[in-house]
Amino acid sequence: MPKKILFVLSEYGYWGEELLGPVDACDARGYETVFATPTGKRPVALPPSLDPGYLDPPLGRSVTTPEVAVAARALDESARLDNPLSLADWLPERPYFSSENHQRGLEAYYREVDRVDEDVLAYDAMVIVGGSGPIVDLCNNERVHELVLAFVRADKPIVAECYGVTCLAFARDWDDRASIIRGKHVTGHCKEYDYKDGTGFVGVDFNMGPPPFPLEYILRDATAPGGRYHGNVGRPVSVIVDYPFITARSTPDSFLAGRKLVEVLESGLRRYGW
Incomplete structure (x- = not known):
């Protein structure tokens, strides 16, 4: 049987290449490939991620080639992407x-957690797709955290890209x-690549300005000590493999992250990368 990979996407905008690569x-x-979103709403790409003419402000250049934009x-x-799974329907929520x-x-919550542990055995890996959207509905989503923990308990690899890496930092056993x-060892969106303005989302007429948190600082603290x-x-790309985690810094790293996932599963x- 072919391997089965679960892709988790935001409902507020994913970056096109960060889905395409894996x-x-x-x-x-x-x-x-199976796709899931927080409530089962169809995911949509962030418009700048499909525009090869869009200049990334921190880098001062386009980060999307014409070929990638078309694909x-x-x-x-x-x-x-029409009928994604709903994480809200699948995973339990811890009661107040x-x-x-x-x-x-x-x-009842823990009985449902045990059921999720059984469910994830049907999958070989999970990918948390990046972009600015995850800031809204993935990073601090307890259901996403519970899914991450289930994959870790099952010793199955997890790819996390860009702001999706935040989900790994925040996924914690309550004990x-x-x-x-x-x-x-991980990588993720570095401080030098943060926007000063223009952090935006699909379906929301709101310019957050800079991102609400510097992911680099969160990752530095979360990985310590050791x-x-x-x-x-x-450096043109930044992908780190420290099993079971495969982390990618940003857009240009997506295809390499996908290749490394295959190497983890097949070889x-x-x-890798440190």
């Missing part, structure tokens, strides 16, 4: 401590509250 790698190997648009407009019958609710990337954040500023790769 999907292309999976398609080339004949893997089955990413074709994927974005295809029927493949102030909720009525909290103890019974917590017991010790330590990040699952503590002691790990781990390390790698920004690789100035047993456990370390």
Whole structure:
């Protein structure tokens, strides 16, 4: 049977290449791809990510080639993304401590967590697609965190790109509250590449200005002690493999991240880039 890869996307805009790169790698190997969003709404690419004329402000140049723009648009407009799974329907939500019958609710929650552990055995890996959208509905989404923890418990690889890496930093067992990337080596959106203005989202008429948090600082803190954040500023690509995590800094790293996922699955790769 072909390997089965779960792609998690924001409903507020993903970056085209950051979906295209891993999907292309999976398609080339004949893997089955399954897509999911927080509430089952169809994901949509951020318009600048489909525009080869868009100049990335921190880099001062286009980050999307004409070829990638055409391919990413074709994927974005295809029927493949039409009916994503709903994480809200699939994963439980931890009850408030102030909720009525909290103890019974917590017991039910953990029964559902056990069911999710069984569900993820059907998948071989997960990809958290980047872009600015994840800031809104993936980064601090407890259901996403629970899914990440389930994949970690199952010892299955997780690709996280750009702001999607935040999900790894925030995914924590409630018993010790330590990040699952503590002691790990990761990359992610570096401070030098942060926007000063123009952080935007699909479906929301709101310019946040700069991103609400500097991801580099979060990753530096979350990986300590014993781990390390790698920004690789100035280098064309930045992808780190520290099994089970495959992290990608930003847009140009997406195709390499996809290839490294294949190497992890097919060749047993456990370390790369550090």
